[in-house]
Amino acid sequence: MRIGQKSILGFIGIASLVGIIGVIAIKYNTNVALDVDRILLGNSNEAKAATEINYHIQKIQTNINKLLFERIDERPEQKKHIKKAIGASISKLQQFTLLWEDAIKLKIELSREEEKKETEELKIFKNLKTKIDDFIPLVNKTVALQQEQSPEAAGSFFENKVEPLLLETQKTAKNLEKSTREKVITETWEIRKAVSSSTAIIIISTAIGLLAVIVVCHFIWNTISNPITKLRDAVDKMGKGELETKIQINSNDEIGDLAQAFNDMARKLKESYASLEGKVQERTDELSAANAKLQKEISGHSSAQGKLQQHLKQLDCLYGLSKLIERPKISLEEIFQETAHLIHNAFQHPNRTCVRITFEGISYKTDNFKKSELSQYAKIKVHGNEIEAGAIEVYYLGEKAENGESPFLKEERDLLDAIAEHLGRIAARRQTTERLELLRNLIDRSNDCIFIIEPKWGRLLDTNDKACASLGYTREELLNMTFKDVEQSIPDDSSWQGQIEELRLKTDLVIQGQHRRKDGTTFFAETSLKLVSQKKEDFIIAIARDVTERKQAEQKQTQPIQELERTNQEVENIKQELEDFAYIVSHDLKAPLRGIKTIAEWMSADYADKLDENGREQIDLLSNRVRRMHNLIDGVLQYSRVGRIKEELVKVNLNELVPEVIDMLAPSENITITVENELPTVECEQPRIMQVFQNLLSNGVKYMDKPEGQIKVDCVEEDGFWKFSVADNGPGIKEEHFERIFKIFQTLTPRDEFESTGVGLTVAKKIVELYNGRIWVESKPGEGSTFFFTLPKQEMGVKDEKLVANIIS
């Protein structure tokens, strides 16, 4: 029997026991209730007694009334009867009174709570009893009186003494009866209540008991029976192989431990099982792999046979192609044609296959060529190029397969691709070869000597025909030489290295040197060297040209040019010297002049009184000459300065410059200088152009001999030049002097008459000619002179685009 079952039975047993006890208790209770009822009923004895007492009192009363107030004496039987009745009633009264008293006493004994009431009840009863005790003798007396005396005496006795008492007693008895009955009812109710409550208690406790039983039962079920069942189930499952089973028992007791132990065991079992399984799986996998391999091999073998044959065919094809290429002097066209045949034979069903190869517009077909629906296609690209240069087409001439399968094998496709690539390469190689040959031809036939030189030692790696011819060596001889042996300007290794370094820096280099022929003669050669860097090594390409003729021509040319340059240089030097000279000389010449002048003045001042007129005149002349010398030196200085200092080329507005010059001259009132036309803006050095106008205008003013002097400044455009004129109405100049006046220090009048440095026109001429202009004079003696000068119109490239508004000297 299972624990569960046992325990259930046990608990049912207990429950039953409890139940039975309960039932018995209830029953007993009920008995008790009955007993109590009986007791209470006893109580009703009280009530009964009370009733009886009341009845009998009543009866007594009635009987007495009968006795007394009826002619009872006439009925002796009845009288006897009544007396008897009264006696019976009295004895009954006594009996029931006693009964009642006993009942009351008993009640008092049994109960404890109701003492007060009882005592009260007892009191009342005692009262009644007393009354009854008093009453009874009175009744007896009444009866006696009736017998002995007259009924009327008895009657009056009764009325006076007995009846009130009788009534009181009746009343008391009745009250007591009533209260007794009430009490009985109440007590009965109470007892019943008590009984029923105890019944209830019993029921409740039974119920609780049952509940407790259930709870305990449940508890035991959970703690023991259920887990154990679970355990059993789990073990069962485990036994069946379900190793994942885990028991969900979390209680902290022995059963829990057991469950935990079980779980651990299950886990360990699972692990070992899993590892075992894993190993088994591995083994299985290995085996199945091996098996698969084997299967493959077996299946491969069978198809291999067929494939092998096919492969052989294809290999044949490729072999044939490579053999083709090796054939010397075979053309590209022949290669393509043969390849078409080779491909044709390499396919599964050659008699149902046809091939066409197209390359650069030309097609090469097999004899049975015919286009069809089923085809294979491979592009030919010249190796290194992305452009499609041609294609291989293979057409299947047979019927389409019913199941839609392609008549072409994968290997055949691959073959086509391989061949296409091959052909592409071949084509590329051919092209390259052709190009190389072309290049070679060009190089060989070039008119220049071409050398390929190795950079380290200058060994000649290759030469062209012209090089051999020029130098008189054979190619073999040259290839054993170095460039140093040829080029005279590079005699040894160190100079060669030097050239190479320079070449590395500049990449290109041109050497003017001489090449030596085999017979020892040399010729002028211009060699251009270029460094070419390839991945692995560098080399130098030297292109040499025989420049003997050119050199000679150059010599002829350079001589005059050189001379010219030399002359130019000399001229420049001379100019420079001259200018420096002029400057220094004028400066240094002036110094003693000053001294002379000063001393002459002092002499004149200090010794004036010691000098006669001659002496004074001489000293004056001395001063005068010194002054002249000073001016001449200034003139020379001015002249030299004209070319020396380079000023900025600016746009000069002559309309503004000329009036300024006129202002500075401040001619006397009789001389008017006018500007006839609008003067242009010229690009020149501002101080210089100013000098020109200054000199010309001041001459005009200085030499004016007329009372009304008129000087006119004008400008016209002529042949791309500005032609300026300064015309005066002065003395004029003779024609024979037209050239002379522009020479330095030339004056037309003796200096003693007219102080003039004779430099003004010279300076003006120098300036104008600096600008590539011309200066000349037209004049008629007595009528005046017009000085012309030209300045070119074109732009000379002004440094700044400034317009000179104010002219500051």
Next chain:
Amino acid sequence: MRNLLPILLVEDDQVDAMTVERALKDLNVTNKLVHRPDGEEALGYLRDGSSKRPCVILLDLNMPKMNGIELLKIMKADDILKKIPVVVLTTSRDTQDKVETFGLSAAGYIVKPTDYKKFVEAMRTINLYWTLSELPPNGE
């Protein structure tokens, strides 16, 4: 000048020196004129402890042995000498000379007038100016 310290004239040309002397005399300038013909001798004078420090130096530029610019450089490098005001008195109108002179903090640059009268005027102006302008006390 406001004091009686000498004026140092560094000038190689005799006539020019005479001119200065004469001009100063005409102006009744009482300061003594110390004349040295070139830079070296001028330095010698200046560095001589016994010589009185001049109140102003009139310096010609174009001189043999040591020209004016060089002397100016040396003087301005010397802590004591640099305080003496130097007026360059020269024939040269050269811009470069002017630049160098003022670059060396000379007090003035006067081009010798060719005319004697103008020379005297120039001297008068110099005298007036350096009479007006104050100098640090001697010994500093």
